Amino acid sequence: MPSIDALADRLSTYLGPDQVNLVRRAYFYAEQAHDGQRRRSGEAYVTHPLAVASILADMHMDHQSLMAAMLHDVIEDTGIAKEALSSQFGETVAELVDGVSKLTQMNFETKAEAQAENFQKMAMAMARDIRVILVKLADRLHNMRTLEVLSGEKRRRIAKETLEIYAPIANRLGMHSVRIEFEDLGFKAMYPMRSARIYQAVKRARGNRKEIVNKIEESLSHCLAVDGIEGEVSGRQKHIYGIYKKMRGKRRAFNEIMDVYAFRIIVDKVDTCYRVLGAVHNLYKPLPGRFKDYIAIPKANGYQSLHTTLFGMHGVPIEIQIRTREMEEMANNGIAAHWLYKSSDDEKPKGGTHARARQWVKGVLELQQRAGNSLEFIESVKIDLFPDEVYVFTPKGRIMELPKGSTAVDFAYAVHTDVGNSCIACRINRRLAPLSEPLQSGSTVEIVSAPGARPNPAWLNFVVTGKARTHIRHALKLQRRSESINLGERLLNKVLNGFDSALDKIPPERIQAMLGEYRLELIEDLLEDIGLGNRMAYVVARRLLSTEGEQLPNPEGPLAIRGTEGLVLSYAKCCTPIPGDPIVGHLSAGKGMVVHLESCRNISEIRHNPEKCIQLSWAKDVTGEFNVELRVELEHQRGLIALLASSVNAADGNIEKISMDERDGRISVVQLVVSVHDRVHLARVIKKLRALTGVIRITRMRA
Ligand code: MN
Numbered sequence: 001m002p003s004i005d006a007l008a009d010r011l012s013t014y015l016g017p018d019q020v021n022l023v024r025r026a027y028f029y030a031e032q033a034h035d036g037q038r039r040r041s042g043e044a045y046v047t048h049p050l051a052v053a054s055i056l057a058d059m060h061m062d063h064q065s066l067m068a069a070m071l072h073d074v075i076e077d078t079g080i081a082k083e084a085l086s087s088q089f090g091e092t093v094a095e096l097v098d099g100v101s102k103l104t105q106m107n108f109e110t111k112a113e114a115q116a117e118n119f120q121k122m123a124m125a126m127a128r129d130i131r132v133i134l135v136k137l138a139d140r141l142h143n144m145r146t147l148e149v150l151s152g153e154k155r156r157r158i159a160k161e162t163l164e165i166y167a168p169i170a171n172r173l174g175m176h177s178v179r180i181e182f183e184d185l186g187f188k189a190m191y192p193m194r195s196a197r198i199y200q201a202v203k204r205a206r207g208n209r210k211e212i213v214n215k216i217e218e219s220l221s222h223c224l225a226v227d228g229i230e231g232e233v234s235g236r237q238k239h240i241y242g243i244y245k246k247m248r249g250k251r252r253a254f255n256e257i258m259d260v261y262a263f264r265i266i267v268d269k270v271d272t273c274y275r276v277l278g279a280v281h282n283l284y285k286p287l288p289g290r291f292k293d294y295i296a297i298p299k300a301n302g303y304q305s306l307h308t309t310l311f312g313m314h315g316v317p318i319e320i321q322i323r324t325r326e327m328e329e330m331a332n333n334g335i336a337a338h339w340l341y342k343s344s345d346d347e348k349p350k351g352g353t354h355a356r357a358r359q360w361v362k363g364v365l366e367l368q369q370r371a372g373n374s375l376e377f378i379e380s381v382k383i384d385l386f387p388d389e390v391y392v393f394t395p396k397g398r399i400m401e402l403p404k405g406s407t408a409v410d411f412a413y414a415v416h417t418d419v420g421n422s423c424i425a426c427r428i429n430r431r432l433a434p435l436s437e438p439l440q441s442g443s444t445v446e447i448v449s450a451p452g453a454r455p456n457p458a459w460l461n462f463v464v465t466g467k468a469r470t471h472i473r474h475a476l477k478l479q480r481r482s483e484s485i486n487l488g489e490r491l492l493n494k495v496l497n498g499f500d501s502a503l504d505k506i507p508p509e510r511i512q513a514m515l516g517e518y519r520l521e522l523i524e525d526l527l528e529d530i531g532l533g534n535r536m537a538y539v540v541a542r543r544l545l546s547t548e549g550e551q552l553p554n555p556e557g558p559l560a561i562r563g564t565e566g567l568v569l570s571y572a573k574c575c576t577p578i579p580g581d582p583i584v585g586h587l588s589a590g591k592g593m594v595v596h597l598e599s600c601r602n603i604s605e606i607r608h609n610p611e612k613c614i615q616l617s618w619a620k621d622v623t624g625e626f627n628v629e630l631r632v633e634l635e636h637q638r639g640l641i642a643l644l645a646s647s648v649n650a651a652d653g654n655i656e657k658i659s660m661d662e663r664d665g666r667i668s669v670v671q672l673v674v675s676v677h678d679r680v681h682l683a684r685v686i687k688k689l690r691a692l693t694g695v696i697r698i699t700r701m702r703a
Contacts, residue, residue: 002047004028007054011066019063023053026070026089033071033078040149048142049073055138059336065131068096072135075101092129099132100139102442133169134336137178140166144185159189174302174334183241198240198254205258206237216261216312220320223283229267229275236262236321261312262319266328270295273306273322280320284310287317295327303331393444400445405464408435412447413468420468421475422449436462454479457567476567483566484531484592485524491537491614492530494559499545506544514543531568533587536611559585560617561595563624568592571626575600575702578626579618580679586613597702618678625675627656628682629701635694636668647688648674653681667696 004027011020030049037045053069067089074080075097086094144162147155163186170179188195206213213235220233238257246257265276273295290309298304305323312318323331389401392411400414408428413420425448426435436459439445455472463469489503496502511523518535520526529535561569561583575597577583582598584607595616596603606612632644641658648655657673676682686698 002050002054004050007050007057010054010057011063014060015063022063022089023066023070026067026093027053029088030070030074033074033080037077039146041146045073045077048146051142052135052138055141056135059134059333061131061134061336064093064096065135067093068100068131068135069138071097072100072139073104076104096129096132096135099129100135103132103136104139130335133173137166137170137175141178141181144182144189147185147189155189159186162186163190170334173336174330175332175336176303176334177332180239180242184239187241187244194244195240198243201254202237202240202243202258209261212316213261216316216318217263219283220263220265220280223279224265224276227275227279229272229279231265231267231272231276233263233265236264236319238262260309260317260319262321264321264323264328266323266325269324273324276322277306277308280308280310280322284312284318286310295323302334303327305331390439390441392439392441395444395446402439403464405438407438407462407464408433408445408447409459409463409472410465410468411439411445412449413463413465413471415447417471419447419449420471421455422451422453423447424450424453435459480567481524481528484528484568486527486531487565487568487593488527488529488531488537491559492527492540494614495537495541496544499541501545510544514540517543532589532592534589536587537614538610559614560619561585561622562619563622565593570594572596572600572602574602576626576628578628578676578678578682579622580682583616583618584613585616600702622678625654625677627673627675630672630674630686630689631697631699631701632670632672632689633696633698634668634670634692635696636662636666637694640668640670643692644670644672644689647692648672648685651681651685651688653685671701 004024007027008020008024011023015023027046027050031044031046034045034049039045039048049070049072052072053066056065056069071085071089071093074085075082082094082098085097140162143158147158150158162182167179167182167186170176170182184195217233217235224231224233243254243257246252247254265280267273267276287309290307292307294303294305294307304327305321308320308322310318310320390404390406392400392402394400394415400411402410402414406414408426409420409423412423412426423435426433427446427448428437428439428443430444430446455475457472457476459472460469463472493503496506515521515523515526518526520529526535526540530537530540563579569592571577572586572594577595577597583595584598584603585593585595586603586606587593598607603613634640637643641660644658645655654675655672656675658670660668660670662668674682674685676685682700686700689695689698
């Protein structure tokens with residue numbers, strides 16, 4: 001029966017007494033938190049976290065990982081808050097527990113098999129501290145070891161998830177032993193019959209082969225002894241799931257796979273590996289083409305070893321792996337090997353845990369670079385540990401991979417261009433969120449779209465994907481073009497009307513001739529140019545009409561502004577005109593038309609230049625909200641902002657911005673930006689404000 005005392009004894013071989021005590025405290029906390037809860041097997045719940053911690057103790061993990069293992073189900077199963085753990089055991093342990101809980105909450109079951117790889121990546125991306133993954137793997141390992149008590153349905157689900165998600169993660173991290181156990185236990189739960197049959201066959205074959213195995217082992221040991229090499233020879237057994245995969249994948253018969261005799265020779269240092277290789281090649285003839293030097297060229301996850309196959313006596317093939325003890329440790333424990341420091345304190349790796357993970361990555365990377373092949377490794381491991389991507393779900397459970405920092409708008413464009421173009425809002429994990437919020441791995445993102453909605457130029461400030469950027473620009477360009485054409489047509493017609501003509505009254509040949517003169521293809525190109533302010537409507541009109549008339553008088557009657565012109569028409573910030581104000585339009589090249597107050601000082605010099613400014617009026621049915629800036633001087637009083645706001649509201653106005661500076665102790669000056677429909681509306685707002693007590697003066701600000 002495992003107990004905390006037995007575990008503490010083992011821990012004291014490599015942890016200090018203070019650290020062992022912290023682990024004990026975490027155990028007792030968990031015991032109390034889970035009090036009354038039982039595992040399916042009937043045992044007290046706390047036996048599970050204790051077993052998980054014990055698995056991590058085998059890997060010599062640090063005390064914080066062990067504490068997190070003790071507490072890993074506390075948030076999930078007992079409703080104790082992360083903050084409570086934080087104040088009891090510190091921020092780091094609380095973060096670890098929280099990370100494990102989040103992984104546990106991820107629901108893999110309904111997702112397509114093809115997404116398994118993305119799930120692996122997502123799990124990695126979610127765990128900012130690699131220890132979260134290690135605790136989770138240990139948790140899963142214990143659950144797999146005790147899987148039998150669960151119902152068939154649940155058992156298969158967990159086994160499938162283990163095979164598809166957790167075994168590959170263990171593999172990526174080089175944790176061979178954990179992966180093998182995941183695979184064999186998972187296979188057994190998924191296919192109990194097949195697993196049992198292979199197990200029986202292996203057992204039988206082993207019995208039959210015992211004699212040969214012993215003989216080979218003896219001759220290998222003898223051969224090392226003759227050369228004065230110290231090495232440990234052991235028979236190697238293939239794991240059940242590995243045999244099954246070989247039978248399926250390579251379509252080999254069971255006997256073919258089992259007819260291979262596998263051994264491992266472990267020595268003290270790298271030189272010795274090559275000496276052993278020479279010795280065994282001397283003993284039996286090597287099979288050509290089967291020698292692999294993974295010491296010089298390590299595998300992607302850092303695995304190092306020499307592999308060779310020999311023709312043994314009677315021609316039986318013998319597979320041999322030769323490696324150092326260190327390589328063996330790395331092959332079995334992978335990233336966890338970095339916690340496997342021996343008892344004395346000075347050997348402990350320095351720095352945080354991520355530093356350890358980086359150290360592992362760095363180590364493997366160096367091996368790869370020395371071998372001149374780092375690409376595969378970078379692909380498969382580094383990215384997973386220090387991800388540059390976020391992984392999020394669509395509402396239907398599909399996983400989308402996006403660059404770090406991506407927002408809902410990037411997500412929308414990644415789903416489909418139309419979704420991006422018509423998106424107006426988003427929900428992240430079912431709550432409304434700003435479109436600009438950077439997405440976190442594991443979130444579910446839902447886009448709210450509206451037909452006819454258009455991309456907002458402001459999105460360009462926060463999108464990170466090229467796709468989103470390109471499509472927003474493109475959509476804006478198209479929108480701008482159609483709006484420019486529309487405005488250009490109205491501008492041109494207005495001038496033509498002044499001459500008792502109109503665009504549709506001009507003979508098509510005349511228009512064609514003029515497009516030729518301007519080197520333009522379509523009439524739309526010309527209208528767009530006019531709308532954008534690159535060409536003057538007045539000049540174009542004169543040229544269009546010049547065959548019919550001579551000198552033309554200045555056209556009369558202003559163009560009416562409807563408020564729906566869009567991007568090609570803007571309202572000057574200097575004088576903020578609103579419907580009802582006398583206005584003029586200033587055409588600036590490329591920017592379209594800017595509407596100013598007739599009295600605006602900024603345009604006083606060009607107001608009478610018909611090539612730069614045109615008379616405008618407001619259409620009767622002008623729509624929209626227009627901002628005006630008001631300056632209110634009033635006696636200082638409590639709740640002054642609230643008073644102002646409610647008066648503006650009472651007049652159906654809307655405060656867009658408010659700022660206040662105190663003149664002296666008694667008088668305050670408040671700057672308000674209020675949105676109104678027109679002058680009449682503004683007058684109503686001002687009247688309401690004036691009715692407030694203590695108001696001294698209200699001024700509309702304009703240049
Ligand atoms: Mn658990």
